[in-house]
Amino acid sequence: MTEFVVPDGLVEHASKFYATGGTPAVPRVASTVLLLRPAPDGFEVYVIRRAATMTFGGVYAFPGGGVDPSDSQVHLGWSGPQQTEWGSRLELPPESAQAVVCAAAREVFEEAGVLLAGPRPGTVVGDVSGDDWEAARQGLVARDTGFADLLHARQLGLRSDLLAPWSRWVTPEFEPRRFDTYFFVALLPEGQRTRDVSGEADHTMWIRPAEALARAEAGEITMLPPTMVTLREVAAYGDVAAVLAAAAERDAATPITPTLQVYADGRVRFVLS
Template sequence: MTIDGFAAPPALVEHARRFRAEGGVPAVPRVAATVLLLRPTGADFEVYVIRRAAAMTFGGVYAFPGGGVDRSDSQAHLEWAGPRPAAWGARLGLPPEAAQAVVCAAAREVFEEAGVLLAGPDVATVVGDVSGDDWEAARQDLEARRVGFAGLLAGRRLTLRSDLLLPWSRWITPEFEPRRFDTYFFLALLPEGQRTRDVSGEADHTMWVRPADALARAEAGELAMLPPTLVTLAQVAAAGDLAGVARAAAGRDAATPVTPRLDDSGADGPRFVLP
């Protein structure tokens, strides 16, 4: 599968053409974060994907756990391990406060949607199994916004392990979409002793899959995926193994946004093309 263009669904093509014809005003993108959870499998590795429920935005497509930055992410005052917010800001192209909010959102969302907590009692360790009833109650309180992420961690004397997140890329939804996101993509290795759980009310199916297999199934029409997911899967698959993925992440530009553009002038029909 090439990653420089994708066939565009007819419904999106019609929507984009109507937007252009009517002189539509692009919606302001909401800042968001998403996390590719990775785990080793033999000499290879797998990535965790969820299928958004039909009633959700982008329903019916497979994606990675993630969501919008919440107000509580911007107001978080918590114990912090790894690069300081200023260093994160340099990598993400954001002011330190905004960068901290994006990193907090990434860690919060992966706990809310996959039951995986990137935190530990100190700067060098990570919590183990967080699937017990008490942790599930805490996760539900977080999801319902009865408690903030910083409050959850502070109550258990935990430190956010920002160093477990590797920045990868940034994508902005095309201008013709009514709901747009400015999404920062991160990678994270599944912490030892933890396991993903199908806990998100926003998903109707979850699975671990090798990136190459996911791409093959998407090309065969078995898995519906949007361009950011397809491109990111192809990029991590090309890295070869987990060590290669980590090396690739270190040199990635995670600040410059990528926005798919609809090109309907080609002989092969309308396609999403990348800048």
């Protein structure tokens, strides 16, 4: 059994929920991406700290967000495993699987300025930090344009093979806003760089998984169980190639939900059995 400290704000949410006999909110389907890059003697992962005004504000997480209706658009440019293959892998209908994969690629562009797309299968677009790309990214964030439209205008296809499914987490029932989140891992494409572009984040950093865990366990930074567990899992591998190879054997369809345990001495902990 694995335990995690529960932030005070979540304890308050849980207490009110159970005291009033609350009804769990329906989780919103979401996607998140662990962007990885090689580093001396290992690799680093990109994390962002959610702004205080956001859900889970002040918490470090990976780029990601909710699936948008446009993410299931059928005319999306696409290369790599097809929607039916993704459906089998994630145990979802093909259109739902497309939405989850598309949301992962869209969110990592919106929140990190990294585009997992290319003009042909096996190719990846280069630097996307110019003013024209930034205008396109802002239009996507504002929902003035859809991700499929952005790719079509640039004659690009989503590189679904650059995303490797890792796990699936569902927010505990007491949270007023809940997410059913599919976690992916992806290598930062050559020629691209992350940028602190998201208005939903107030700090970003590349960090080794073991260092991030150490800082979280020391109370220097705040992370929720899905982030900490995922960092612990990827930290067991020596390089990015090993992480991506391991992803092929992962169960990315069965949902994981932390539960609360209240001890006799008053301690409250998240528990994973």
